[in-house]
Amino acid sequence: MHFIFSNEVVLLFDFWSVHSPAGMALSVVVVLLLAVLYESIKVGKAKLLYQAAVSLSIPTSQLTEETDQDSSGSDSPPVSRTRLRWFFCHFSQSLIHVVQVVIGYFMMLAVMSYNTWIFFGVILGSAVGYYLAYPLLSMV
Amino acid sequence: MAHNTTTVPSHHHHPTTSASHSHSHGGGMGDMMMHMTFYFGFKNVELLFSGLVINTAGEMAGAFVAVFLLAMFYEGLKIARESLLRKSQVSIRYNSMPVPGPNGTILMETHKTVGQQMLSFPHLLQTVLHIIQVVISYFLMLIFMTYNGYLCIAVAAGAGTGYFLFSWKKAVVVDITEHCH
Numbered sequence: 001m002h003f004i005f006s007n008e009v010v011l012l013f014d015f016w017s018v019h020s021p022a023g024m025a026l027s028v029v030v031v032l033l034l035a036v037l038y039e040s041i042k043v044g045k046a047k048l049l050y051q052a053a054v055s056l057s058i059p060t061s062q063l064t065e066e067t068d069q070d071s072s073g074s075d076s077p078p079v080s081r082t083r084l085r086w087f088f089c090h091f092s093q094s095l096i097h098v099v100q101v102v103i104g105y106f107m108m109l110a111v112m113s114y115n116t117w118i119f120f121g122v123i124l125g126s127a128v129g130y131y132l133a134y135p136l137l138s139m140v
Numbered sequence: 141m142a143h144n145t146t147t148v149p150s151h152h153h154h155p156t157t158s159a160s161h162s163h164s165h166g167g168g169m170g171d172m173m174m175h176m177t178f179y180f181g182f183k184n185v186e187l188l189f190s191g192l193v194i195n196t197a198g199e200m201a202g203a204f205v206a207v208f209l210l211a212m213f214y215e216g217l218k219i220a221r222e223s224l225l226r227k228s229q230v231s232i233r234y235n236s237m238p239v240p241g242p243n244g245t246i247l248m249e250t251h252k253t254v255g256q257q258m259l260s261f262p263h264l265l266q267t268v269l270h271i272i273q274v275v276i277s278y279f280l281m282l283i284f285m286t287y288n289g290y291l292c293i294a295v296a297a298g299a300g301t302g303y304f305l306f307s308w309k310k311a312v313v314v315d316i317t318e319h320c321h
Contacts, residue, residue: 014177090308098300105284105292112285113176 028121035125043133052089175287211298228262229254
């Protein structure tokens with residue numbers, strides 16, 4: 001199997017079959033946006049964690065000390081309400097993680113179609129997504 | 141083409157895929173049973189190894205549970221390696237710099253560069269765990285590549301559950317230079 005330049009491809013699902021140059025251009029744009037979304041989800045997850053830690057008034061140094069001690073009962077500052085908020089925050093983070101995993105696999109499968117246009121779309125989308133999203137990581 | 145070797149259900153899309161591939165894959169593709177789109181089925185599903193074929197719903201349920209646990213184990217391994225790395229690190233140098241704070245004040249931010257010694261036991265353990273992590277991640281990729289809907293859902297659900305369970309107690313200090321893990 002090798003990379004080919006072709007205007008015909010079937011991507012991921014039965015209904016997504018492309019036969020024309022216009023359809024191929026649209027598919028490349030969709031795959032590009034998917035890759036941009038993937039990169040921004042990675043940044044978004046990290047920012048969400050940071051903002052949750054800040055908003056719950058837990059100093060970040062204390063978070064690491066809590067894990068190093070590995071004790072289950074030493075939650076001195078958080079009250080039960082804060083723990084509930086932390087639970088919801090962590091649950092939504094897990095959902096975002098599932099979305100990230102699924103989109104990552106979809107991009108892998110799109111590249112596996114061995115269509116060169118789709119491959120360019122994935123690479124370009126990753127580049128654009130990284131370029132746009134990663135500066136937001138260092139913004140507080 | 142060898143359509144007589146393919147299974148009957150959900151293969152009505154095969155004429156379109158072979159039509160789109162036939163001009164370039166003259167006789168090169170050996171495995172004609174490879175799906176190229178998502179499908180839901182449990183008959184004659186080959187999973188990773190040559191003897192491992194799923195034929196009944198019960199076997200598919202067992203495979204679902206096994207893949208789910210594998211994905212959970214992968215997430216746990218990632219987080220275990222992170223915590224192991226942090227526990228065994230040796231600080232190499234401190235570097236303090238002034239940083240603007242939230243209210244216009246100037247804070248002193250201290251950066252600590254950490255690393256591991258090369259021939260130490262923690263580093264060797266990290267290397268072994270890294271190899272295991274790479275192998276399992278490739279297995280999960282190959283499982284997802286079967287395009288079987290049940291198995292793909294098992295991978296995604298296992299990843300989510302593993303992430304939820306194993307990083308519950310572990311809040312990571314967000315390092316702004318840390319990339320995806």
